[in-house]
Amino acid sequence: xxxxEPVTPVESAEPAxxxxxxxxxxxxxxxxxxxxxxxxxxxxxxxxxxxxASNNDxxxxxxxxxxxxGCSTCHxxxxxxxxxxxSLIGVGAAxxxxxxxxxxxxxxxxxxxxxxxxxxxxETQIQELATYVASLGAGPAIxxxxxxxxxxxxxxxxxxxxxxxxxxxxxGSGGALTYGxxxxxxSDATPRQIYEAMITGPENMPVFGDKQITPPEKLAxxxxxxxxxxxxxxxxxxxxxxxxxxxxxxxxxVGIGGLVIITMWIGSKA
Amino acid sequence: MSAKKADxxxxxxxxxxxxxxxxxxxxxxxxxxxxxxxxxxxxLKRSMDKVFPDHWxxxxxxxxxxxxVILLLSGVYLTLFFHASQNVVQYNxxxxxxxxxQMTEAYASTLHISFDVRGGLLMRQIxxxxxxxxxxxxxxHMFRVFFTGAxxxxxxxNWHIGTILMILGxxxxxxxxxxxxxxxxxxxxxxxxxxxxxxxxxxxxxxxxLFGGNYPGQDIISRxxxxxxxxxxxxxxxxxxxxxxxxxHQKHTDFPGPGKTEDNVIGTKFYPxxxxxxxxxxxxxxxxxxALAAFAQINPVWxxxxxxxxxxxxxxxxxxxxxxxxxxxxxxxxxxTHIWHHTISWNIxxxxxxxxxxxxxxxxxxxxxxxxxxxxxxxHNLLDRPRDVPVRxxxxxxxxxxxxxxxxxxxxxxxxxxxxxxxxxxTWVLRVLLIALPPIAFKVTKRFCLxxxxxxxxxxxxGVETGIIRRLPSGAYIEVEEPLPxxxxxxxxxxxxxxxxxxxxxxxxIAAGDGxxxxxxxxxxxxxxxxxxxxxxxxxxxxxxxxxPREPVPDTQPHPEN
Ligand code: HEM
Numbered sequence: 001x002x003x004x005e006p007v008t009p010v011e012s013a014e015p016a017x018x019x020x021x022x023x024x025x026x027x028x029x030x031x032x033x034x035x036x037x038x039x040x041x042x043x044x045x046x047x048x049x050x051x052x053a054s055n056n057d058x059x060x061x062x063x064x065x066x067x068x069x070g071c072s073t074c075h076x077x078x079x080x081x082x083x084x085x086x087s088l089i090g091v092g093a094a095x096x097x098x099x100x101x102x103x104x105x106x107x108x109x110x111x112x113x114x115x116x117x118x119x120x121x122x123e124t125q126i127q128e129l130a131t132y133v134a135s136l137g138a139g140p141a142i143x144x145x146x147x148x149x150x151x152x153x154x155x156x157x158x159x160x161x162x163x164x165x166x167x168x169x170x171x172g173s174g175g176a177l178t179y180g181x182x183x184x185x186x187s188d189a190t191p192r193q194i195y196e197a198m199i200t201g202p203e204n205m206p207v208f209g210d211k212q213i214t215p216p217e218k219l220a221x222x223x224x225x226x227x228x229x230x231x232x233x234x235x236x237x238x239x240x241x242x243x244x245x246x247x248x249x250x251x252x253x254v255g256i257g258g259l260v261i262i263t264m265w266i267g268s269k270a
Numbered sequence: 271m272s273a274k275k276a277d278x279x280x281x282x283x284x285x286x287x288x289x290x291x292x293x294x295x296x297x298x299x300x301x302x303x304x305x306x307x308x309x310x311x312x313x314l315k316r317s318m319d320k321v322f323p324d325h326w327x328x329x330x331x332x333x334x335x336x337x338x339v340i341l342l343l344s345g346v347y348l349t350l351f352f353h354a355s356q357n358v359v360q361y362n363x364x365x366x367x368x369x370x371x372q373m374t375e376a377y378a379s380t381l382h383i384s385f386d387v388r389g390g391l392l393m394r395q396i397x398x399x400x401x402x403x404x405x406x407x408x409x410x411h412m413f414r415v416f417f418t419g420a421x422x423x424x425x426x427x428n429w430h431i432g433t434i435l436m437i438l439g440x441x442x443x444x445x446x447x448x449x450x451x452x453x454x455x456x457x458x459x460x461x462x463x464x465x466x467x468x469x470x471x472x473x474x475x476x477x478x479x480l481f482g483g484n485y486p487g488q489d490i491i492s493r494x495x496x497x498x499x500x501x502x503x504x505x506x507x508x509x510x511x512x513x514x515x516x517x518x519h520q521k522h523t524d525f526p527g528p529g530k531t532e533d534n535v536i537g538t539k540f541y542p543x544x545x546x547x548x549x550x551x552x553x554x555x556x557x558x559x560x561a562l563a564a565f566a567q568i569n570p571v572w573x574x575x576x577x578x579x580x581x582x583x584x585x586x587x588x589x590x591x592x593x594x595x596x597x598x599x600x601x602x603x604x605x606x607t608h609i610w611h612h613t614i615s616w617n618i619x620x621x622x623x624x625x626x627x628x629x630x631x632x633x634x635x636x637x638x639x640x641x642x643x644x645x646x647x648x649x650h651n652l653l654d655r656p657r658d659v660p661v662r663x664x665x666x667x668x669x670x671x672x673x674x675x676x677x678x679x680x681x682x683x684x685x686x687x688x689x690x691x692x693x694x695x696x697t698w699v700l701r702v703l704l705i706a707l708p709p710i711a712f713k714v715t716k717r718f719c720l721x722x723x724x725x726x727x728x729x730x731x732x733g734v735e736t737g738i739i740r741r742l743p744s745g746a747y748i749e750v751e752e753p754l755p756x757x758x759x760x761x762x763x764x765x766x767x768x769x770x771x772x773x774x775x776x777x778x779x780i781a782a783g784d785g786x787x788x789x790x791x792x793x794x795x796x797x798x799x800x801x802x803x804x805x806x807x808x809x810x811x812x813x814x815x816x817x818x819p820r821e822p823v824p825d826t827q828p829h830p831e832n
Contacts, residue, residue, distance in 0.1 A: 152370075153366065153367050154366075154367055154368055154369050154370045154371050155370075157367050157368065157371070157575060158371060158575070158578075161453065161575045161578065161581040161583070162578075162580060162581050165453075165575075165581060165582070165583040165584065166581075166582050166583065166584055167584055168584060169583050169584040169585050170453065170454070170573050170574050170575065170583035170584075171570075171573045173585075174584070174687060175583075175584025175585050175683060175687055176584070176585075176682075176683040176684070176686035176687035176693050177693070178692075178693050178694060179692050179693070179694060180686075180690065180691060180692035180693075180695070182686070182687045182690065183584065224367060227366070227367055228367060228573060231367070233567045233570065234384070234385070234391060234567070235384075235391055235395055235566075235567030235568065235570060236395075236563075236564060236565040236566045236567045237565060237566045237567060238567055238570075239566060239567060239568075241570070241573065242585050242684065243454060243583075243585050243586065243587050244454075244569075244587045244588060244589050244590065244593075245585070245587050245681050245684045247402065247566075247568050247569070247589075247590075248402070248589070248590035248593070250562070250566055251399065251402035251403060251406060251562075251590070252406060252590075254562065254566075255399065255402065255403045255406065255558060255559070255562055256333070256403060256406045256407060256410060258558055259333050259403070259407070259554070259555060259558055260326075260330070260410070262551070262554050262558075263326040263327070263329040263330065263333075263551070264326045266326065266329065266547060266550070266551060267324055267325055267326025267327075267329070268326070
């Protein structure tokens, strides 16, 4: 994990401007080291299954087989990384579950960003892969407590707007980042994947350690994301929930466009 | 020629006899009653018989008028429930995902209108869709006026009023958009604050005056509220009335055509024909806006959340009419100058103040500039077809292109994320397009207009190609051409013959029916004096640039018929 960014509220109107975020990145190196330490210890405690598994655990063996077939060309025979892909030692089970579960891995074309796809592996295979990678070094485990429905949704909304909206937009509809990267829509992510995204910080997304956003707060965020996704648009068609740009398109094409056609029709009757 | 046209009745005004039934009798009766009381019927009667041209593009302004009516009505309803206050309260309304959140009363009351007031959400949506349609229709109406040359003397004053109406409409929309005090509009307001702040010397004071302190302060919402529901609507109402009264007095312009002269208007009488037509249209505008409001969600402030200086959403855009400003701010390179202890933020000053200042001034003064350049002091009641004035049309399309690139710049992040482009590359491409595209648009448009002119004259000279090939005695083959039908030819001759560069001597006469010779282009009747001074020389240069000579039609084919 090399791309930790601070979760302090961004005060500028433009999300993630390269220069500023670089400065912030340097400033937060200390935070990073501390966070990594915390995460490592925390998850060693949280994930006894992964860390106590011995090397001849059948799940690890099966996972290793899958890894050799599907992942090693890029990530190396022992997940040590290579020219084409980073090392996976210490990324933890959560990262594997997220990356493979969202279909991002195994990667295909190398664009600016790995898009979400249909997963290649089934649930057991993903578990095996995750167990294998987790056995290589301690990292965030797959979250088990996902009882988000009882969380405080309004608080989750406030946290979401402070920590996530600047990239994913106010309703989780996604948005552009710098250099061809984008924060995807959150509409397809499962609660577990949302949690995992926060603790592993895929690609340009920062890691949200448990110090910055506590586990109950994470559940509140998940609750908010899921609630507004399930909520119907009380005002009619949602127009993508991206703000005034689509409203503009509708007002031009349907509104004025329609009225101009009506004027032409009336004019032709005269 | 005087500003007053001959009475419209004198022209070939069309009324349909079948419309003059009992209803009209009743109206005339009412009129008589009003006359008995006020002695005003001759005015009313004249008004009833006023003639309105039938071309569809004359109804674009009406869209603006009717959406303004809708804004007034729906706005009054919203005012009954809206609290323009920045006092912080805890939300306890029925929108679950925000219960317990601290927010200003303005935002809380907007949520209240949306979820707990009967018809409140529909009203908000009607108000907002109507606002978009209002500003858009003003702009579209303005295009019509621009590209047909309707702004020329004597209507330049109404063009000026129109520009002010448009600017006020934009201001009014921005003020209204900011009232709910949600995250998106708060982000916009914050940008407005920094734009005002960037004005050298007075900026800080202006901000302090408007916001009552540092951003966001405690006063801005209540001030915007007064601006939004009282000040600007009042001025709008007054100016719209002036706009309409001047229109009424000057009568409509019309496109050239058979029987149409500088001194008449041909069309439908105000009563009953136009009255029925325009009322029907009123309901169609109402219907369109209500349908949009019923089926398409707009400004879902509950999703944006309350304004909070520590938060911002990806894709924070303003309503479209502010988008060009947002775009110019986003496209501007990051220039600043430090003088002593002051920073001049060119990166905000130029795109946020200077550029829009220049744009709006050019827009407002365009009729004066054009009249100055062309030395055209004549009255014009007949319109130009866009193709017949290639330079003006080219300039219009050029400005429009410039504007549209700015608008695209305001949505650069949406463009980038939708098409998976790089945000930086998108911005750079737009910067280049902003400089390169307008001149190209000018050239292409002008060429296109000249092409169309050429085509028209060819039609008039040679008629329509019939597809019949005939062999001449000499052995050559020609395609038989049929002259245009008389009526069409006459219209076309009028259109072409009407030369916008006649200086003051009105309209070239064309004998109806024999539309085979276009009016002689008698050009400048003024005595030529040698330009003295820089300004005069510039003016001569500009006039040359303006006066694109009509291309002669090559007369290569023999005419066996004629
Ligand atoms: C040219 C005229 C007008 C324009 C362009 C305009 C535009 C707007 C816009 C865009 C909003 C934001 C609406 C939203 O919440 O989505 C708004 C809000 C509002 N407008 Fe207007 N408006 C106009 C005239 C009026 C008038 C005449 C009144 C009252 C007499 C009025 C009262 C209000 C109130 C109270 C709000 C805040 C309530 C709310 O946001 O739900 N408006 N206006």
